Amino acid sequence: MIGSLQHDGIAHMFLPRTIAYGVLALAVWKLIQRRASRKANALNVAGPEKDHWFKGNLESMFVDGFERCLKVATDYGGLVKIHGLLGEKWLYVSDPRALHYILVKEQHIFEENDGFIFCNRLIFGEGLISTLGEQHRKQRKMLNPVFSTSNMRELLPIIQTVSNQLKSILVANLSDHTSVELDVLPWLSRSALDCICEGILGYHSNAIDTGNNNEYTEALRMLGPFISKTIFFRPLVPIVMRNLSLYWRKKILDWITISWLPTQTMKNFRELRRIVEVMDSASRTIFEEKKAALDRPSPTSSQSSWETRGKDIMSIMLKSNASSSEADRLSDAELLGQMNVMIFAGLETTTAAVGRVLYMLAKHPHIQERLRAEISDAMTAYQFSDVHSHAEDNGGSVRLSYDVLMSLPLLDAVVRETLRLYPSLPVLTRRNIEATSLPLQFPVRSASGEEISAVPVAKNQRLVMSILAANHNQAVWGEDASDWKPERWLNSSEGETPGVKDGVRYTGVYSSMMTFLAGGRSCIGFKFAEMEIKDVLVTLLPDIHLALPSEPDENGIVKEIHWRMTGFHSPVVKPPAGDGETPQLPLSMRLIRK
Numbered sequence: 001m002i003g004s005l006q007h008d009g010i011a012h013m014f015l016p017r018t019i020a021y022g023v024l025a026l027a028v029w030k031l032i033q034r035r036a037s038r039k040a041n042a043l044n045v046a047g048p049e050k051d052h053w054f055k056g057n058l059e060s061m062f063v064d065g066f067e068r069c070l071k072v073a074t075d076y077g078g079l080v081k082i083h084g085l086l087g088e089k090w091l092y093v094s095d096p097r098a099l100h101y102i103l104v105k106e107q108h109i110f111e112e113n114d115g116f117i118f119c120n121r122l123i124f125g126e127g128l129i130s131t132l133g134e135q136h137r138k139q140r141k142m143l144n145p146v147f148s149t150s151n152m153r154e155l156l157p158i159i160q161t162v163s164n165q166l167k168s169i170l171v172a173n174l175s176d177h178t179s180v181e182l183d184v185l186p187w188l189s190r191s192a193l194d195c196i197c198e199g200i201l202g203y204h205s206n207a208i209d210t211g212n213n214n215e216y217t218e219a220l221r222m223l224g225p226f227i228s229k230t231i232f233f234r235p236l237v238p239i240v241m242r243n244l245s246l247y248w249r250k251k252i253l254d255w256i257t258i259s260w261l262p263t264q265t266m267k268n269f270r271e272l273r274r275i276v277e278v279m280d281s282a283s284r285t286i287f288e289e290k291k292a293a294l295d296r297p298s299p300t301s302s303q304s305s306w307e308t309r310g311k312d313i314m315s316i317m318l319k320s321n322a323s324s325s326e327a328d329r330l331s332d333a334e335l336l337g338q339m340n341v342m343i344f345a346g347l348e349t350t351t352a353a354v355g356r357v358l359y360m361l362a363k364h365p366h367i368q369e370r371l372r373a374e375i376s377d378a379m380t381a382y383q384f385s386d387v388h389s390h391a392e393d394n395g396g397s398v399r400l401s402y403d404v405l406m407s408l409p410l411l412d413a414v415v416r417e418t419l420r421l422y423p424s425l426p427v428l429t430r431r432n433i434e435a436t437s438l439p440l441q442f443p444v445r446s447a448s449g450e451e452i453s454a455v456p457v458a459k460n461q462r463l464v465m466s467i468l469a470a471n472h473n474q475a476v477w478g479e480d481a482s483d484w485k486p487e488r489w490l491n492s493s494e495g496e497t498p499g500v501k502d503g504v505r506y507t508g509v510y511s512s513m514m515t516f517l518a519g520g521r522s523c524i525g526f527k528f529a530e531m532e533i534k535d536v537l538v539t540l541l542p543d544i545h546l547a548l549p550s551e552p553d554e555n556g557i558v559k560e561i562h563w564r565m566t567g568f569h570s571p572v573v574k575p576p577a578g579d580g581e582t583p584q585l586p587l588s589m590r591l592i593r594k
């Protein structure tokens with residue numbers, strides 16, 4: 001997703017069907033990169049030998065390369081020279097000081113890649129992930145307060161309603177006597193979409209109701225997959241955008257999406273164009289209605305097909321923008337762009353995170369039991385507390401307040417530990433727009449074996465920031481860094497803060513980990529994501545027991561889940577029970593006897 005290698009098309013480049021289409025694009029891309037590449041070749045840091053003359057180390061590291069990504073950092077340290085396409089040299093970075101330098105201290109010289117920014121602008125408009133420099137800073141200034149804790153408090157009831165719908169659907173498929181195997185992934189994806197649509201846009205998507213055939217929500221669900229399918233052509237977009245007039249750009253778009261071109265790639269382009277048009281038109285309608293609602297004294301849902309209760313992020317953003325000074329105010333195009341960006345940014349990331357926590361709990365039944373007990377105790381205590389008189393019950397389940405939800409220690413530990421070990425976006429890319437020198441916390445070896453603690457980097461060097469390797473770094477997380485141990489977060493009161501060793505830590509926005517990144521381009525929605533993940537858990541666990549599949553299928557084979565890491569982590573079923581490719585998360589579930 002955002003800024004990830006998947007977005008740069010690397011993870012998909014090696015699929016056989018795309019290679020043929022790619023040769024031409026690569027040749028052009030190679031020409032543009034050549035100058036930077038020549039300088040970058042002088043990089044004097046150690047790293048692995050190339051695995052392939054064309055693909056370098058990219059396929060082995062970034063196509064299902066979870067272990068390889070970690071091993072490269074363990075073998076060579078926090079700054080590693082790896083091989084890109086056709087011998088280009090890339091830097092693979094996980095050192096805490098180097099990441100701080102890139103993301104915080106000298107953020108202005110490290111930018112997202114051109115292809116990423118230009119394509120996002122075409123798809124989403126002028127939102128956060130399509131802008132750079134001053135314009136991006138201005139947008140963050142306006143948007144940061146919108147994601148405040150007090151606004152999250154207001155949003156929680158919206159999330160709780162969606163989580164309850166998710167529970168009702170799962171419960172309807174279960175019994176308390178026997179376990180039933182269910183692929184929960186489609187349900188998690190639909191409930192994440194509802195959370196985002198309701199919470200961010202104030203729009204009743206009701207995607208969880210599969211009978212509700214809604215063109216807009218279907219387009220939102222399909223956007224990510226179709227961006228991935230067409231991503232290979234991303235490097236060409238900046239060339240077209242920079243060198244051709246609007247007239248010719250439109251002509252090219254019409255040509256590549258012409259209906260009689262039969263190939264699958266053209267079909268993918270056509271579908272992506274259709275999705276973007278549906279998304280754009282619906283977003284404009286919602287946006288206009290929201291603006292109109294701002295001028296009405298008390299909007300009612302009956303006045304409009306779009307719900308405008310005013311507690312969603314968009315409404316808060318519009319109010320806050322309207323009351324800002326002229327200099328700080330965002331244009332309508334920028335506000336509109338944020339709507340599409342937020343949905344895209346928050347959908348697959350959160351779905352993967354919720355799926356992973358459920359999977360980890362299914363794998364660790366004793367932690368699941370302890371967590372269920374913690375949640376039940378909190379609900380009982382809350383039910384009989386004075387505060388609860390203000391909270392609603394829904395279908396017999398207690399709706400905890402935001403503060404209680406955030407204060408449950410084991411819940412917090414389980415979520416943190418899972419987000420640390422399995423970041424939804426494992427790697428992200430940057431390039432530097434001027435020559436610089438990367439400082440290192442932990443020295444690495446040069447290609448000739450000397451110890452170095454700063455590495456000169458030529459302009460336009462391609463950098464891969466490894467969130468994964470940072471979150472598994474034994475130098476700050478300890479020798480058990482790669483073990484899933486929620487208790488590490490429970491012991492922090494004993495004077496040890498997880499992820500901090502001898503004062504050294506990663507400067508991420510969420511607990512010394514890099515899952516939501518650091519600095520001015522860090523995840524703006526991390527509090528929203530944390531609240532949503534926690535709320536799904538407190539809603540499901542009191543009623544549903546989770547386990548890994550254990551029943552053999554008709555061929556006598558038990559399904560084994562594997563988390564494939566490409567741009568994202570997504571669960572698949574290993575062959576022979578599955579195809580090892582199709583995202584799915586079958587879990588064995590039964591109702592809890594009360």
Ligand code: HEM
Nearest residue numbers: 002003128345346349350353424516517521523524525529
């Ligand atoms: C577990 C869930 C999530 C994870 C792991 C995650 C992670 C990240 C990361 C690593 C970035 C930086 C990307 C880059 O620099 O290229 C990012 C950016 C962003 N995220 Fe999230 N995210 C999550 C959920 C959300 C949600 C729920 C929202 C919206 C409500 C959201 C909105 C955004 C936006 C708008 C950006 C761009 C920020 C900017 O460029 O200023 N994210 N996210």
